[in-house]
Amino acid sequence: MTDADLESQVDHNLHPDQIHQTDESDLSVLQSDRLFRSIMENVADLIAVIDARGYRIYNSPSYQRVLGYSSAELQGTWAYDKIHPEDQEKVLQAAEETLRTGVGKVLEYRMQHKDGTWRILESSGSVMRDEQGNVQNIVIVAHDISDRKLDQWERRRAERELERSRQSYKDLVRREEMLNRRLASQIRNSLDLNTTIATAVNEVQDLLLIDLCNFFWHIPDTDPPEFQLVHFATSHRAMITTHHYPLTQLPKLGYRLLKQEVIQIQSIYTNSELDNISRLILSDHGFTSQLLVPIKTRSQKLGVIVAAHCQGSRPWTADEVELLQAVANQLAIAIDQAELFDSAQANAAAAKAQAVQLKNALDDLQRTQSQLIQTEKMSSLGQLVAGVAHEINNPVNFIYGNLNYTNRFVQSLLGLIELYHQSYPEPTPEIASFLEEIDFEFLQEDLPKMLTSMKIGAERIRQIVLSLRNFSRTDQEGRKPFNIHEGLDSTLLILQNRFKAYGDRPAINLTKHYGDIPLVNVYAGQLNQVFMNILSNAIDAIDEGLNQKDIVSEISIMTEFQPSTSETQEPMVIVRIADNGQGIPENILKKLFDPFFTTKPVGKGTGLGLSISYQIVVEKHQGRLECFSTLGQGTEFRIAIPISTPS
Structure with missing residues (x-):
């Protein structure tokens, strides 16, 4: 150009x-x-x-x-x-x-x-x-920037898919945890192999709502090799002519199980892998749908869990298949442990080593279960509180909204009666007798007071419901601006019964010194969990030290704003929760936030509360959680939360 x-x-x-x-x-x-x-x-x-x-x-x-x-x-x-x-x-x-x-x-x-x-x-x-x-x-x-925006949209779509997958997995974990908790309880209570398998098939039949659940061992030494029924569980509504599942008569299915394949048959009449003879055998025994999951133990024994349905087709969902596989894995562990225990009884020389191995396996299982329970505990509590608050809120609003009208109507009726009295000062004997019987003068004076008391009570219930709803806030939408004072007050409402006097224990005095602090960008539900854990520990500490000192029990809460410094680099909100309990020794103070560390008796604590609180404050919110304690004087937990938490 x-x-x-x-x-x-x-x-x-x-x-x-x-x-x-x-x-x-x-x-x-x-x-x-x-x-x-x-x-x-x-x-x-x-x-x-x-x-x-x-x-x-x-x-x-x-x-x-x-x-x-x-x-x-x-x-x-x-x-x-x-x-x-x-x-x-x-x-x-x-x-x-x-x-x-x-x-x-x-x-x-x-x-x-x-x-x-x-x-x-x-x-x-x-x-x-x-x-x-x-x-x-x-x-x-x-x-x-079109290509970059398209990448962002694709990433958001993937994130939504991931969130749906996480929710599905969470539901599965919750179901699996319920089942595994009961199985693990049976393992702790009995190491008998037959008892463990019987418990497993009963739990599977009850959880999946199926007509029949069987467990088979593969016996390779017979001629021909066969699958031997060990245990079964049936529903009361199942119309089953025999409790024996004809697995040995179905060689094609048996061959696939030997290859450790999971077999899903939604309907025996539409499944292309079944021949007419297999359909006839299954139909004669009353089975129309089944899910077969093999189990391979450490000793190379092959077992099979068979979930069967007897009324029409049954589409087996991916969650049900995954759940049954998880049960199979859990049962394989239980079978291994039972076999180890039997071997230990038979061989005295190896009994000690096998017992240690078994104990370690049980401890690992117990720790895993405790962690799952603690992780879900606050979420379940929040959902329960939110549901109760919602159910209470509707009728209370109905009552509260109608009290003003009721009061107006009552005043109108009383005014009408007064007009009648002015127009007809001398009532008939029947009316005079009835007025005396109901004590009309007292009723006329007390009825408005009763309505006022009802209004005050309804207002109090509304305030309690509001606090419950604040406490039950969830974190599904990520970080949100949060009023820490509302979180503390809603947590105290949940715990208010523990502050009251009972038996020989006097009431615990609560002192609040709330400062002028801004909103913070946090996971509100998780921060409420931290407050709940620390306040519960403070109450426990006071209860444990009641017999050791004759002073008034007290818990204090203080909040303050801390500007940015060379150490913090950004402004923070400080929450201090202190008690005048007996304090914490130095050697325990160093291990206070370690997972599974607890000084409480068995059955009273899992050792996860403060560990999870530390993870929420430090890792989730990039804050600080510190504990200061002096023996004989009490303990103070100091929580520092950045006002604008980095993503």
Whole structure:
């Protein structure tokens, strides 16, 4: 492109109505500069100069590469006609503000490609001024971010899918935890192999709501090898002619089980893998649908759990298959442990080593169960409290909303009676007798007081419901602005019964010193769990030290705002929860936040409360959780939460 061509293009880009507003000679000199032309022809960004009325004076060659328009097609056109209609208003407002203030803005909007598609642009604006300093033109620099936005949308879609998967997994874990807890309890109570298997098939039949659950051992030493029924569990409604599942008569299924394949048969009549003989055998025994999961023990024994349905087809969901596989794994562990125990009894020399191995396995199982229970405990409590609060709130609102009307109606009725009394001062004997019987004067005086008391009581119930709903806040939507004082008060409401006197134990005095603190961006439900754990421990500490000192029991809560310092780097909210219990020894203080460490008796604590609290405060919120204690004087927990938690 020659200098003359460039000058011609620039002149043509000027709209006829705007030529008088542009310093044409300066712009021509600038554009005729070879360095400027070289930059404009190679720059990737879209660069445009727009006059005060919104018409294009100049467009860089990159417009053709990105949007398909040549400079000649855009010159002199209105700059906003190819912007998406939904985005035009914000772009026009930004242009007007830039012309008025001389300060550009960063915008994101859609612009139409020549082929009709839409591209997403991110632009920044600046202004050109004349010699007197007046804003003359707007310079727009934009770049295409469509691919990046598409990646973001795809990532958000993947995140939504992941969240749905997490919820499904959470439901599965909850069901599995219920089952495994009962199985593990049976393992702890009895190491008898038959008892463990019988418990497993009964729990599976009850949990999956199936007609029949069997357990088979594969016996390879017989001729021919067979599957031997060991235990079964049936429902009361199951119409079963025999409790023996004819697995040995179905060689194709048996072959697949030997290969440790999980077999799902939704309906024996539609399953393509069953031949007519197999369908006839299963039908004669009353089975229409089954799920078969093999179990391989450490000693290479092969067992099979068979879940059977006897009334129509049964579609086995992925969660049910996964749950039954988890049960199979748990049962395999239990069988291994039972076999180890039997071997220990038979071999006295190896009994000690096998007992240690068994104990370690049981301890691991117990720790896993305790951690699952503690993790879900606050979530379950929150859901329960939220449900109760919701159910109470509706009738209370109905009562509270009607009390004003009731009071008005009662006053009207009493006024009507007064008018009757004025008009007919001498009542009939029957009316006089009835007025005396109901003590009308007392009723007339006391009824409004009763309605006022009812209104006060309903208002109190509404306040309690509000506190319960605040405590039960969940974290499904991530961090939200949170009033720490509301969280503390709702937690204290849940624990208020433990502060009251009972038996020989006097009431615990509660002192609150709430400072002027801002909202914090946190997981509200998890922070309430921290308050619950620490306050519960404070009450326990006071209860344990009642017989050792004759002083008034007291728990104090203080909140304060801490500005940013060289150590914290950002402002924080400090919550201090202190008790005047007997204190914590130094050797215990060092291990206070370790998982599974507890000084409480068996059955009273899992050792997970403070460990989980530390994880919530430090790892989830990048805060601090510290404990300061002096023997004989008490303990103080100090929680520091950043006001704006980094993501």
